[in-house]
Amino acid sequence: MTPTPTAPDGLGTLAGKAFAAYVAGERERLSELVDLVTPVLWNAARSQGGSHATCEDAIQTAFLQLVDRAESINEPAAVLGWLVVVVKREVWRLARGSRREFGVEEVPEAPAQQLDPEAQSILSERQRVLWQHISTLTPRCQELLRVIAFADRPDYAAIAESLGMPVGSIGPTRGRCLQKLRTTLGSDPGWAV
Amino acid sequence: MTSHTDAIDARDVTNLGHVRDLFAHADPVPSDLAERIKFEITVHALHAEVAELMDSALLTTRGAETAVEPTPTESVTFTAASVSLMVSASPSETSDSDDADQRVRVDGWVTTPGAQVEAVTNEGSRTAISDANGRFVLDDLPHGPVHFVVTDPSNDETRPVITPTITI
Numbered sequence: 001m002t003p004t005p006t007a008p009d010g011l012g013t014l015a016g017k018a019f020a021a022y023v024a025g026e027r028e029r030l031s032e033l034v035d036l037v038t039p040v041l042w043n044a045a046r047s048q049g050g051s052h053a054t055c056e057d058a059i060q061t062a063f064l065q066l067v068d069r070a071e072s073i074n075e076p077a078a079v080l081g082w083l084v085v086v087v088k089r090e091v092w093r094l095a096r097g098s099r100r101e102f103g104v105e106e107v108p109e110a111p112a113q114q115l116d117p118e119a120q121s122i123l124s125e126r127q128r129v130l131w132q133h134i135s136t137l138t139p140r141c142q143e144l145l146r147v148i149a150f151a152d153r154p155d156y157a158a159i160a161e162s163l164g165m166p167v168g169s170i171g172p173t174r175g176r177c178l179q180k181l182r183t184t185l186g187s188d189p190g191w192a193v
Numbered sequence: 194m195t196s197h198t199d200a201i202d203a204r205d206v207t208n209l210g211h212v213r214d215l216f217a218h219a220d221p222v223p224s225d226l227a228e229r230i231k232f233e234i235t236v237h238a239l240h241a242e243v244a245e246l247m248d249s250a251l252l253t254t255r256g257a258e259t260a261v262e263p264t265p266t267e268s269v270t271f272t273a274a275s276v277s278l279m280v281s282a283s284p285s286e287t288s289d290s291d292d293a294d295q296r297v298r299v300d301g302w303v304t305t306p307g308a309q310v311e312a313v314t315n316e317g318s319r320t321a322i323s324d325a326n327g328r329f330v331l332d333d334l335p336h337g338p339v340h341f342v343v344t345d346p347s348n349d350e351t352r353p354v355i356t357p358t359i360t361i
Contacts, residue, residue, distance in 0.1 A: 028317050030234060034227050042222040056226060063230050064237050119219040127215045134212065149213035153201060171201065178205050179197035185208060 010154030011036060016077035023070050034063065037080055040150040041087050044163070047143045049111045050091040058090035080155065084147070084162035109164075110143035129191055133184045141177035144170065228338055232358055235313070239342065241355040244271035244278065271356040276343055277304045278354075282361040285333055297361045299331040303343060311342040322346075336361060 156171030
């Protein structure tokens, strides 16, 4: 699934169309939705620092909730953002144990992104350089860039909002996180080959 | 100089492409996650009973990390409390010899005569009704993952039975 940044329809729009068709009775369109959004949801989940098992459970739970509440979701077009919110909250709920519920308005902040040593060892030289630059950004920027990287340009603003970022933090303008990535990469002679 | 108030340009999109490649490489989505989610959704939506795979012989179940090419004539048996299902796959006779487009024929037998057997594949689903002996044929299926949903149209009381996904 390669996101196509120049496509008129972003991932969110395609997901919204598939979901609207599913609600309208085209049962098989749900598979399309799952295929479309699973990479974004995986990265939204993993960027919270959850284990593989926790992240898989969170994504599965989000989809089951979506199916249960399909009729009551007012804006099918916003389904991608809806899923990102639920996945993020589920990872935190599962990771902390069910004792502590998060309030409706409370959006926990993701930790700095981690890659386990095994994953780091398979990076190319250039990816290692990129990883070092990403690590200099704030945890919020790391989370935001990681998740939107798996979506399309028209989706950035909605995804940022779903992750709890202030409105206007990205898209259609570059925003501070993307600007910082650009600056830090641009200042590295080793990157600009 | 560029500023954070400028519009996102091609360079930003390229940078994000590198970020995507980095995480896709270092922390990939588990290969069978999407299929498992679809399966869970189906089970959930049908309130179905999940049949157990009794004998996987040479047909590979999803998620098994075997590189062995499944032999297409082997059979698989699934069992649930209310029903058992046996299926065997072979090359479809209607397809031409072009390997890339090879279609699959599934011959099956189910313990309930008159049961509706639905094969759910990447292309959608195909349905057959078992005959008086419980036999059914589902022809012209695509290679790839498939799971079966067995319902009894003559008995609304029974829960549907869903099988784990296998590869044909």
